[in-house]
Amino acid sequence: MQTNILNLQNKLPLTCSRTGNCCFGKIIYLNPWEVFHLAKEKKLTSREFRDSYSDFGGIRLKFDGKKGYKDQQACSQYTANFGCSVHLGRPLACRLYPLGRQLQSEQVHYMYQGDEFPCLEPCPDVVNLEHLNIGDYLSGQMTEAFEKAQDAYLDLMQNIADLAFELLLDTGLAESGDKQTLALWRKMGAELPEVLAERIGQEWLDCLMIPDISEKDPIAFVSKHNNLILSKAQEIFGTLQSHQELHEASVLIMSIALHLARGLGANPKELSEFWVDIAKNNGAQE
Template sequence: MQTTKLSPESILPLTCSRAGTCCFGKAVMLNPWELLNLSIEKKSTPKEFRDLYCDFGGIQLRFDGKKDKKGQKACSQYNDSIGCSVHQGRPLACRLYPLGRQIQFDTAHYIYEGDKFPCLTDCSEVLKLPKLSVSEYLKGQKTTPFEKAQDAYLVVMQNIADIAFELLLDSGLAASGETRTLAAWRTLSTDTPDILAKKIGKEWINCLMIPAITEEINNPISFAQKHNDLLELKAQETFGALKTDQELHEASVLIMAVALHLSRGLGADTKGIAEHWIEIAKSHGAQE
């Protein structure tokens, strides 16, 4: 789909009419820090919130509420009388809407899909409201900590994938001439989220989406770094004594599945990322 790129100075009808139409029929992805924030706003534990209101182990908000006139179901957090019931803890996707965010060469760019401003389809009344620049809108939506969380978890995602690379390339597995591991990585990238979550299993899903961290919850960068340390420690404890090629293969596939599942929660191009990683592995001697 065509996208329209914006500058911070771009002026758009971004003042919200609070009609709630954007709370129906969407796919709102979550990273672990966003899941934590939603649970705090809901006055529940992250596990309770995930199990009640999320799909695929916690990477996506559940949309199972009442239907609108188009037959689209509402977000699980939408309330007819007040709108979003967790508004203060809402994730980046909701704060940015109708804008999207892309990272290119470590720089964030803001976009929207299509060549016409998306809100005008269902909320044409916004044309009667004051217009805002993109930078004014982002400031009003308080996106900064949520953008920091998103960027920090992109680093975590790469670090998890690096463990899969080590299990394949540094263990002698790739040197043995085996070809199954990269083929399995490619399959993971096209698995549906529910299948991928099942392949990962509850233990690793819990470690990925509801880490046992009680400190730094107000600092998304520190939170993600602590989470990264927990994931690396779990990998070391789980995979540190592997000996056979079969064990190394299974471990590399499992931890790559964790990295790709997180990529979906970050709204990344999971298939494209997997292909990029496969090519890197092949350039270092892995075979397919």
């Protein structure tokens, strides 16, 4: 499928026609900052929102509402004849739609997929509405804080993976001839999200997706979450001694990194293969 890379000055039919057709049949992944804001707008705790309106421990928004456009199910937050019931707390993917966003080498790219602009088929009336440049559209959708949170969580994801590397490479586990750890890293990258969530377990899923943090600033929120996860890992894994314990800890931590990666829209399979290759280049075996 063709990818159309955009700049902030590009003008496109981005004024919403309010038909709601984009609220049907989508896959919307979530990071913990987004779960927090969705819950706040719904006047629920993060746990209550996560348990009622998301799948796989909180990383995907449920689309289990009434069927509508193209006989597809509506988002769990969509209300007929009204629209999004949590509009002010909606996640970044909804704020950006129909645009995509990618961060590469600290450079942000906006884009859309396909030969035709995505809104034209479900909402043809948009061509008669005001065309906006990308920069003005993003400003109107108030994406800035959510983009900052997304990018900060990408860093946190890498920090978690780095801990899995340390447990493998800096403890003597890799030097012992261990081959199980990397084999499981690779396997987990291809596991279904429900399988990975079960592997992680409820205690760590709660720590990952519904931390007890209420910071308004996205960077501060993610920073506190990073410290919470690393402190918990240090408390649990700081006294491990046997190779089997170190293996199990490294696998668990890597599973958490891969699960968060999926919630951030990354490809867990590609990431796991990339991280396995790095570990092998540093002396680990598979």
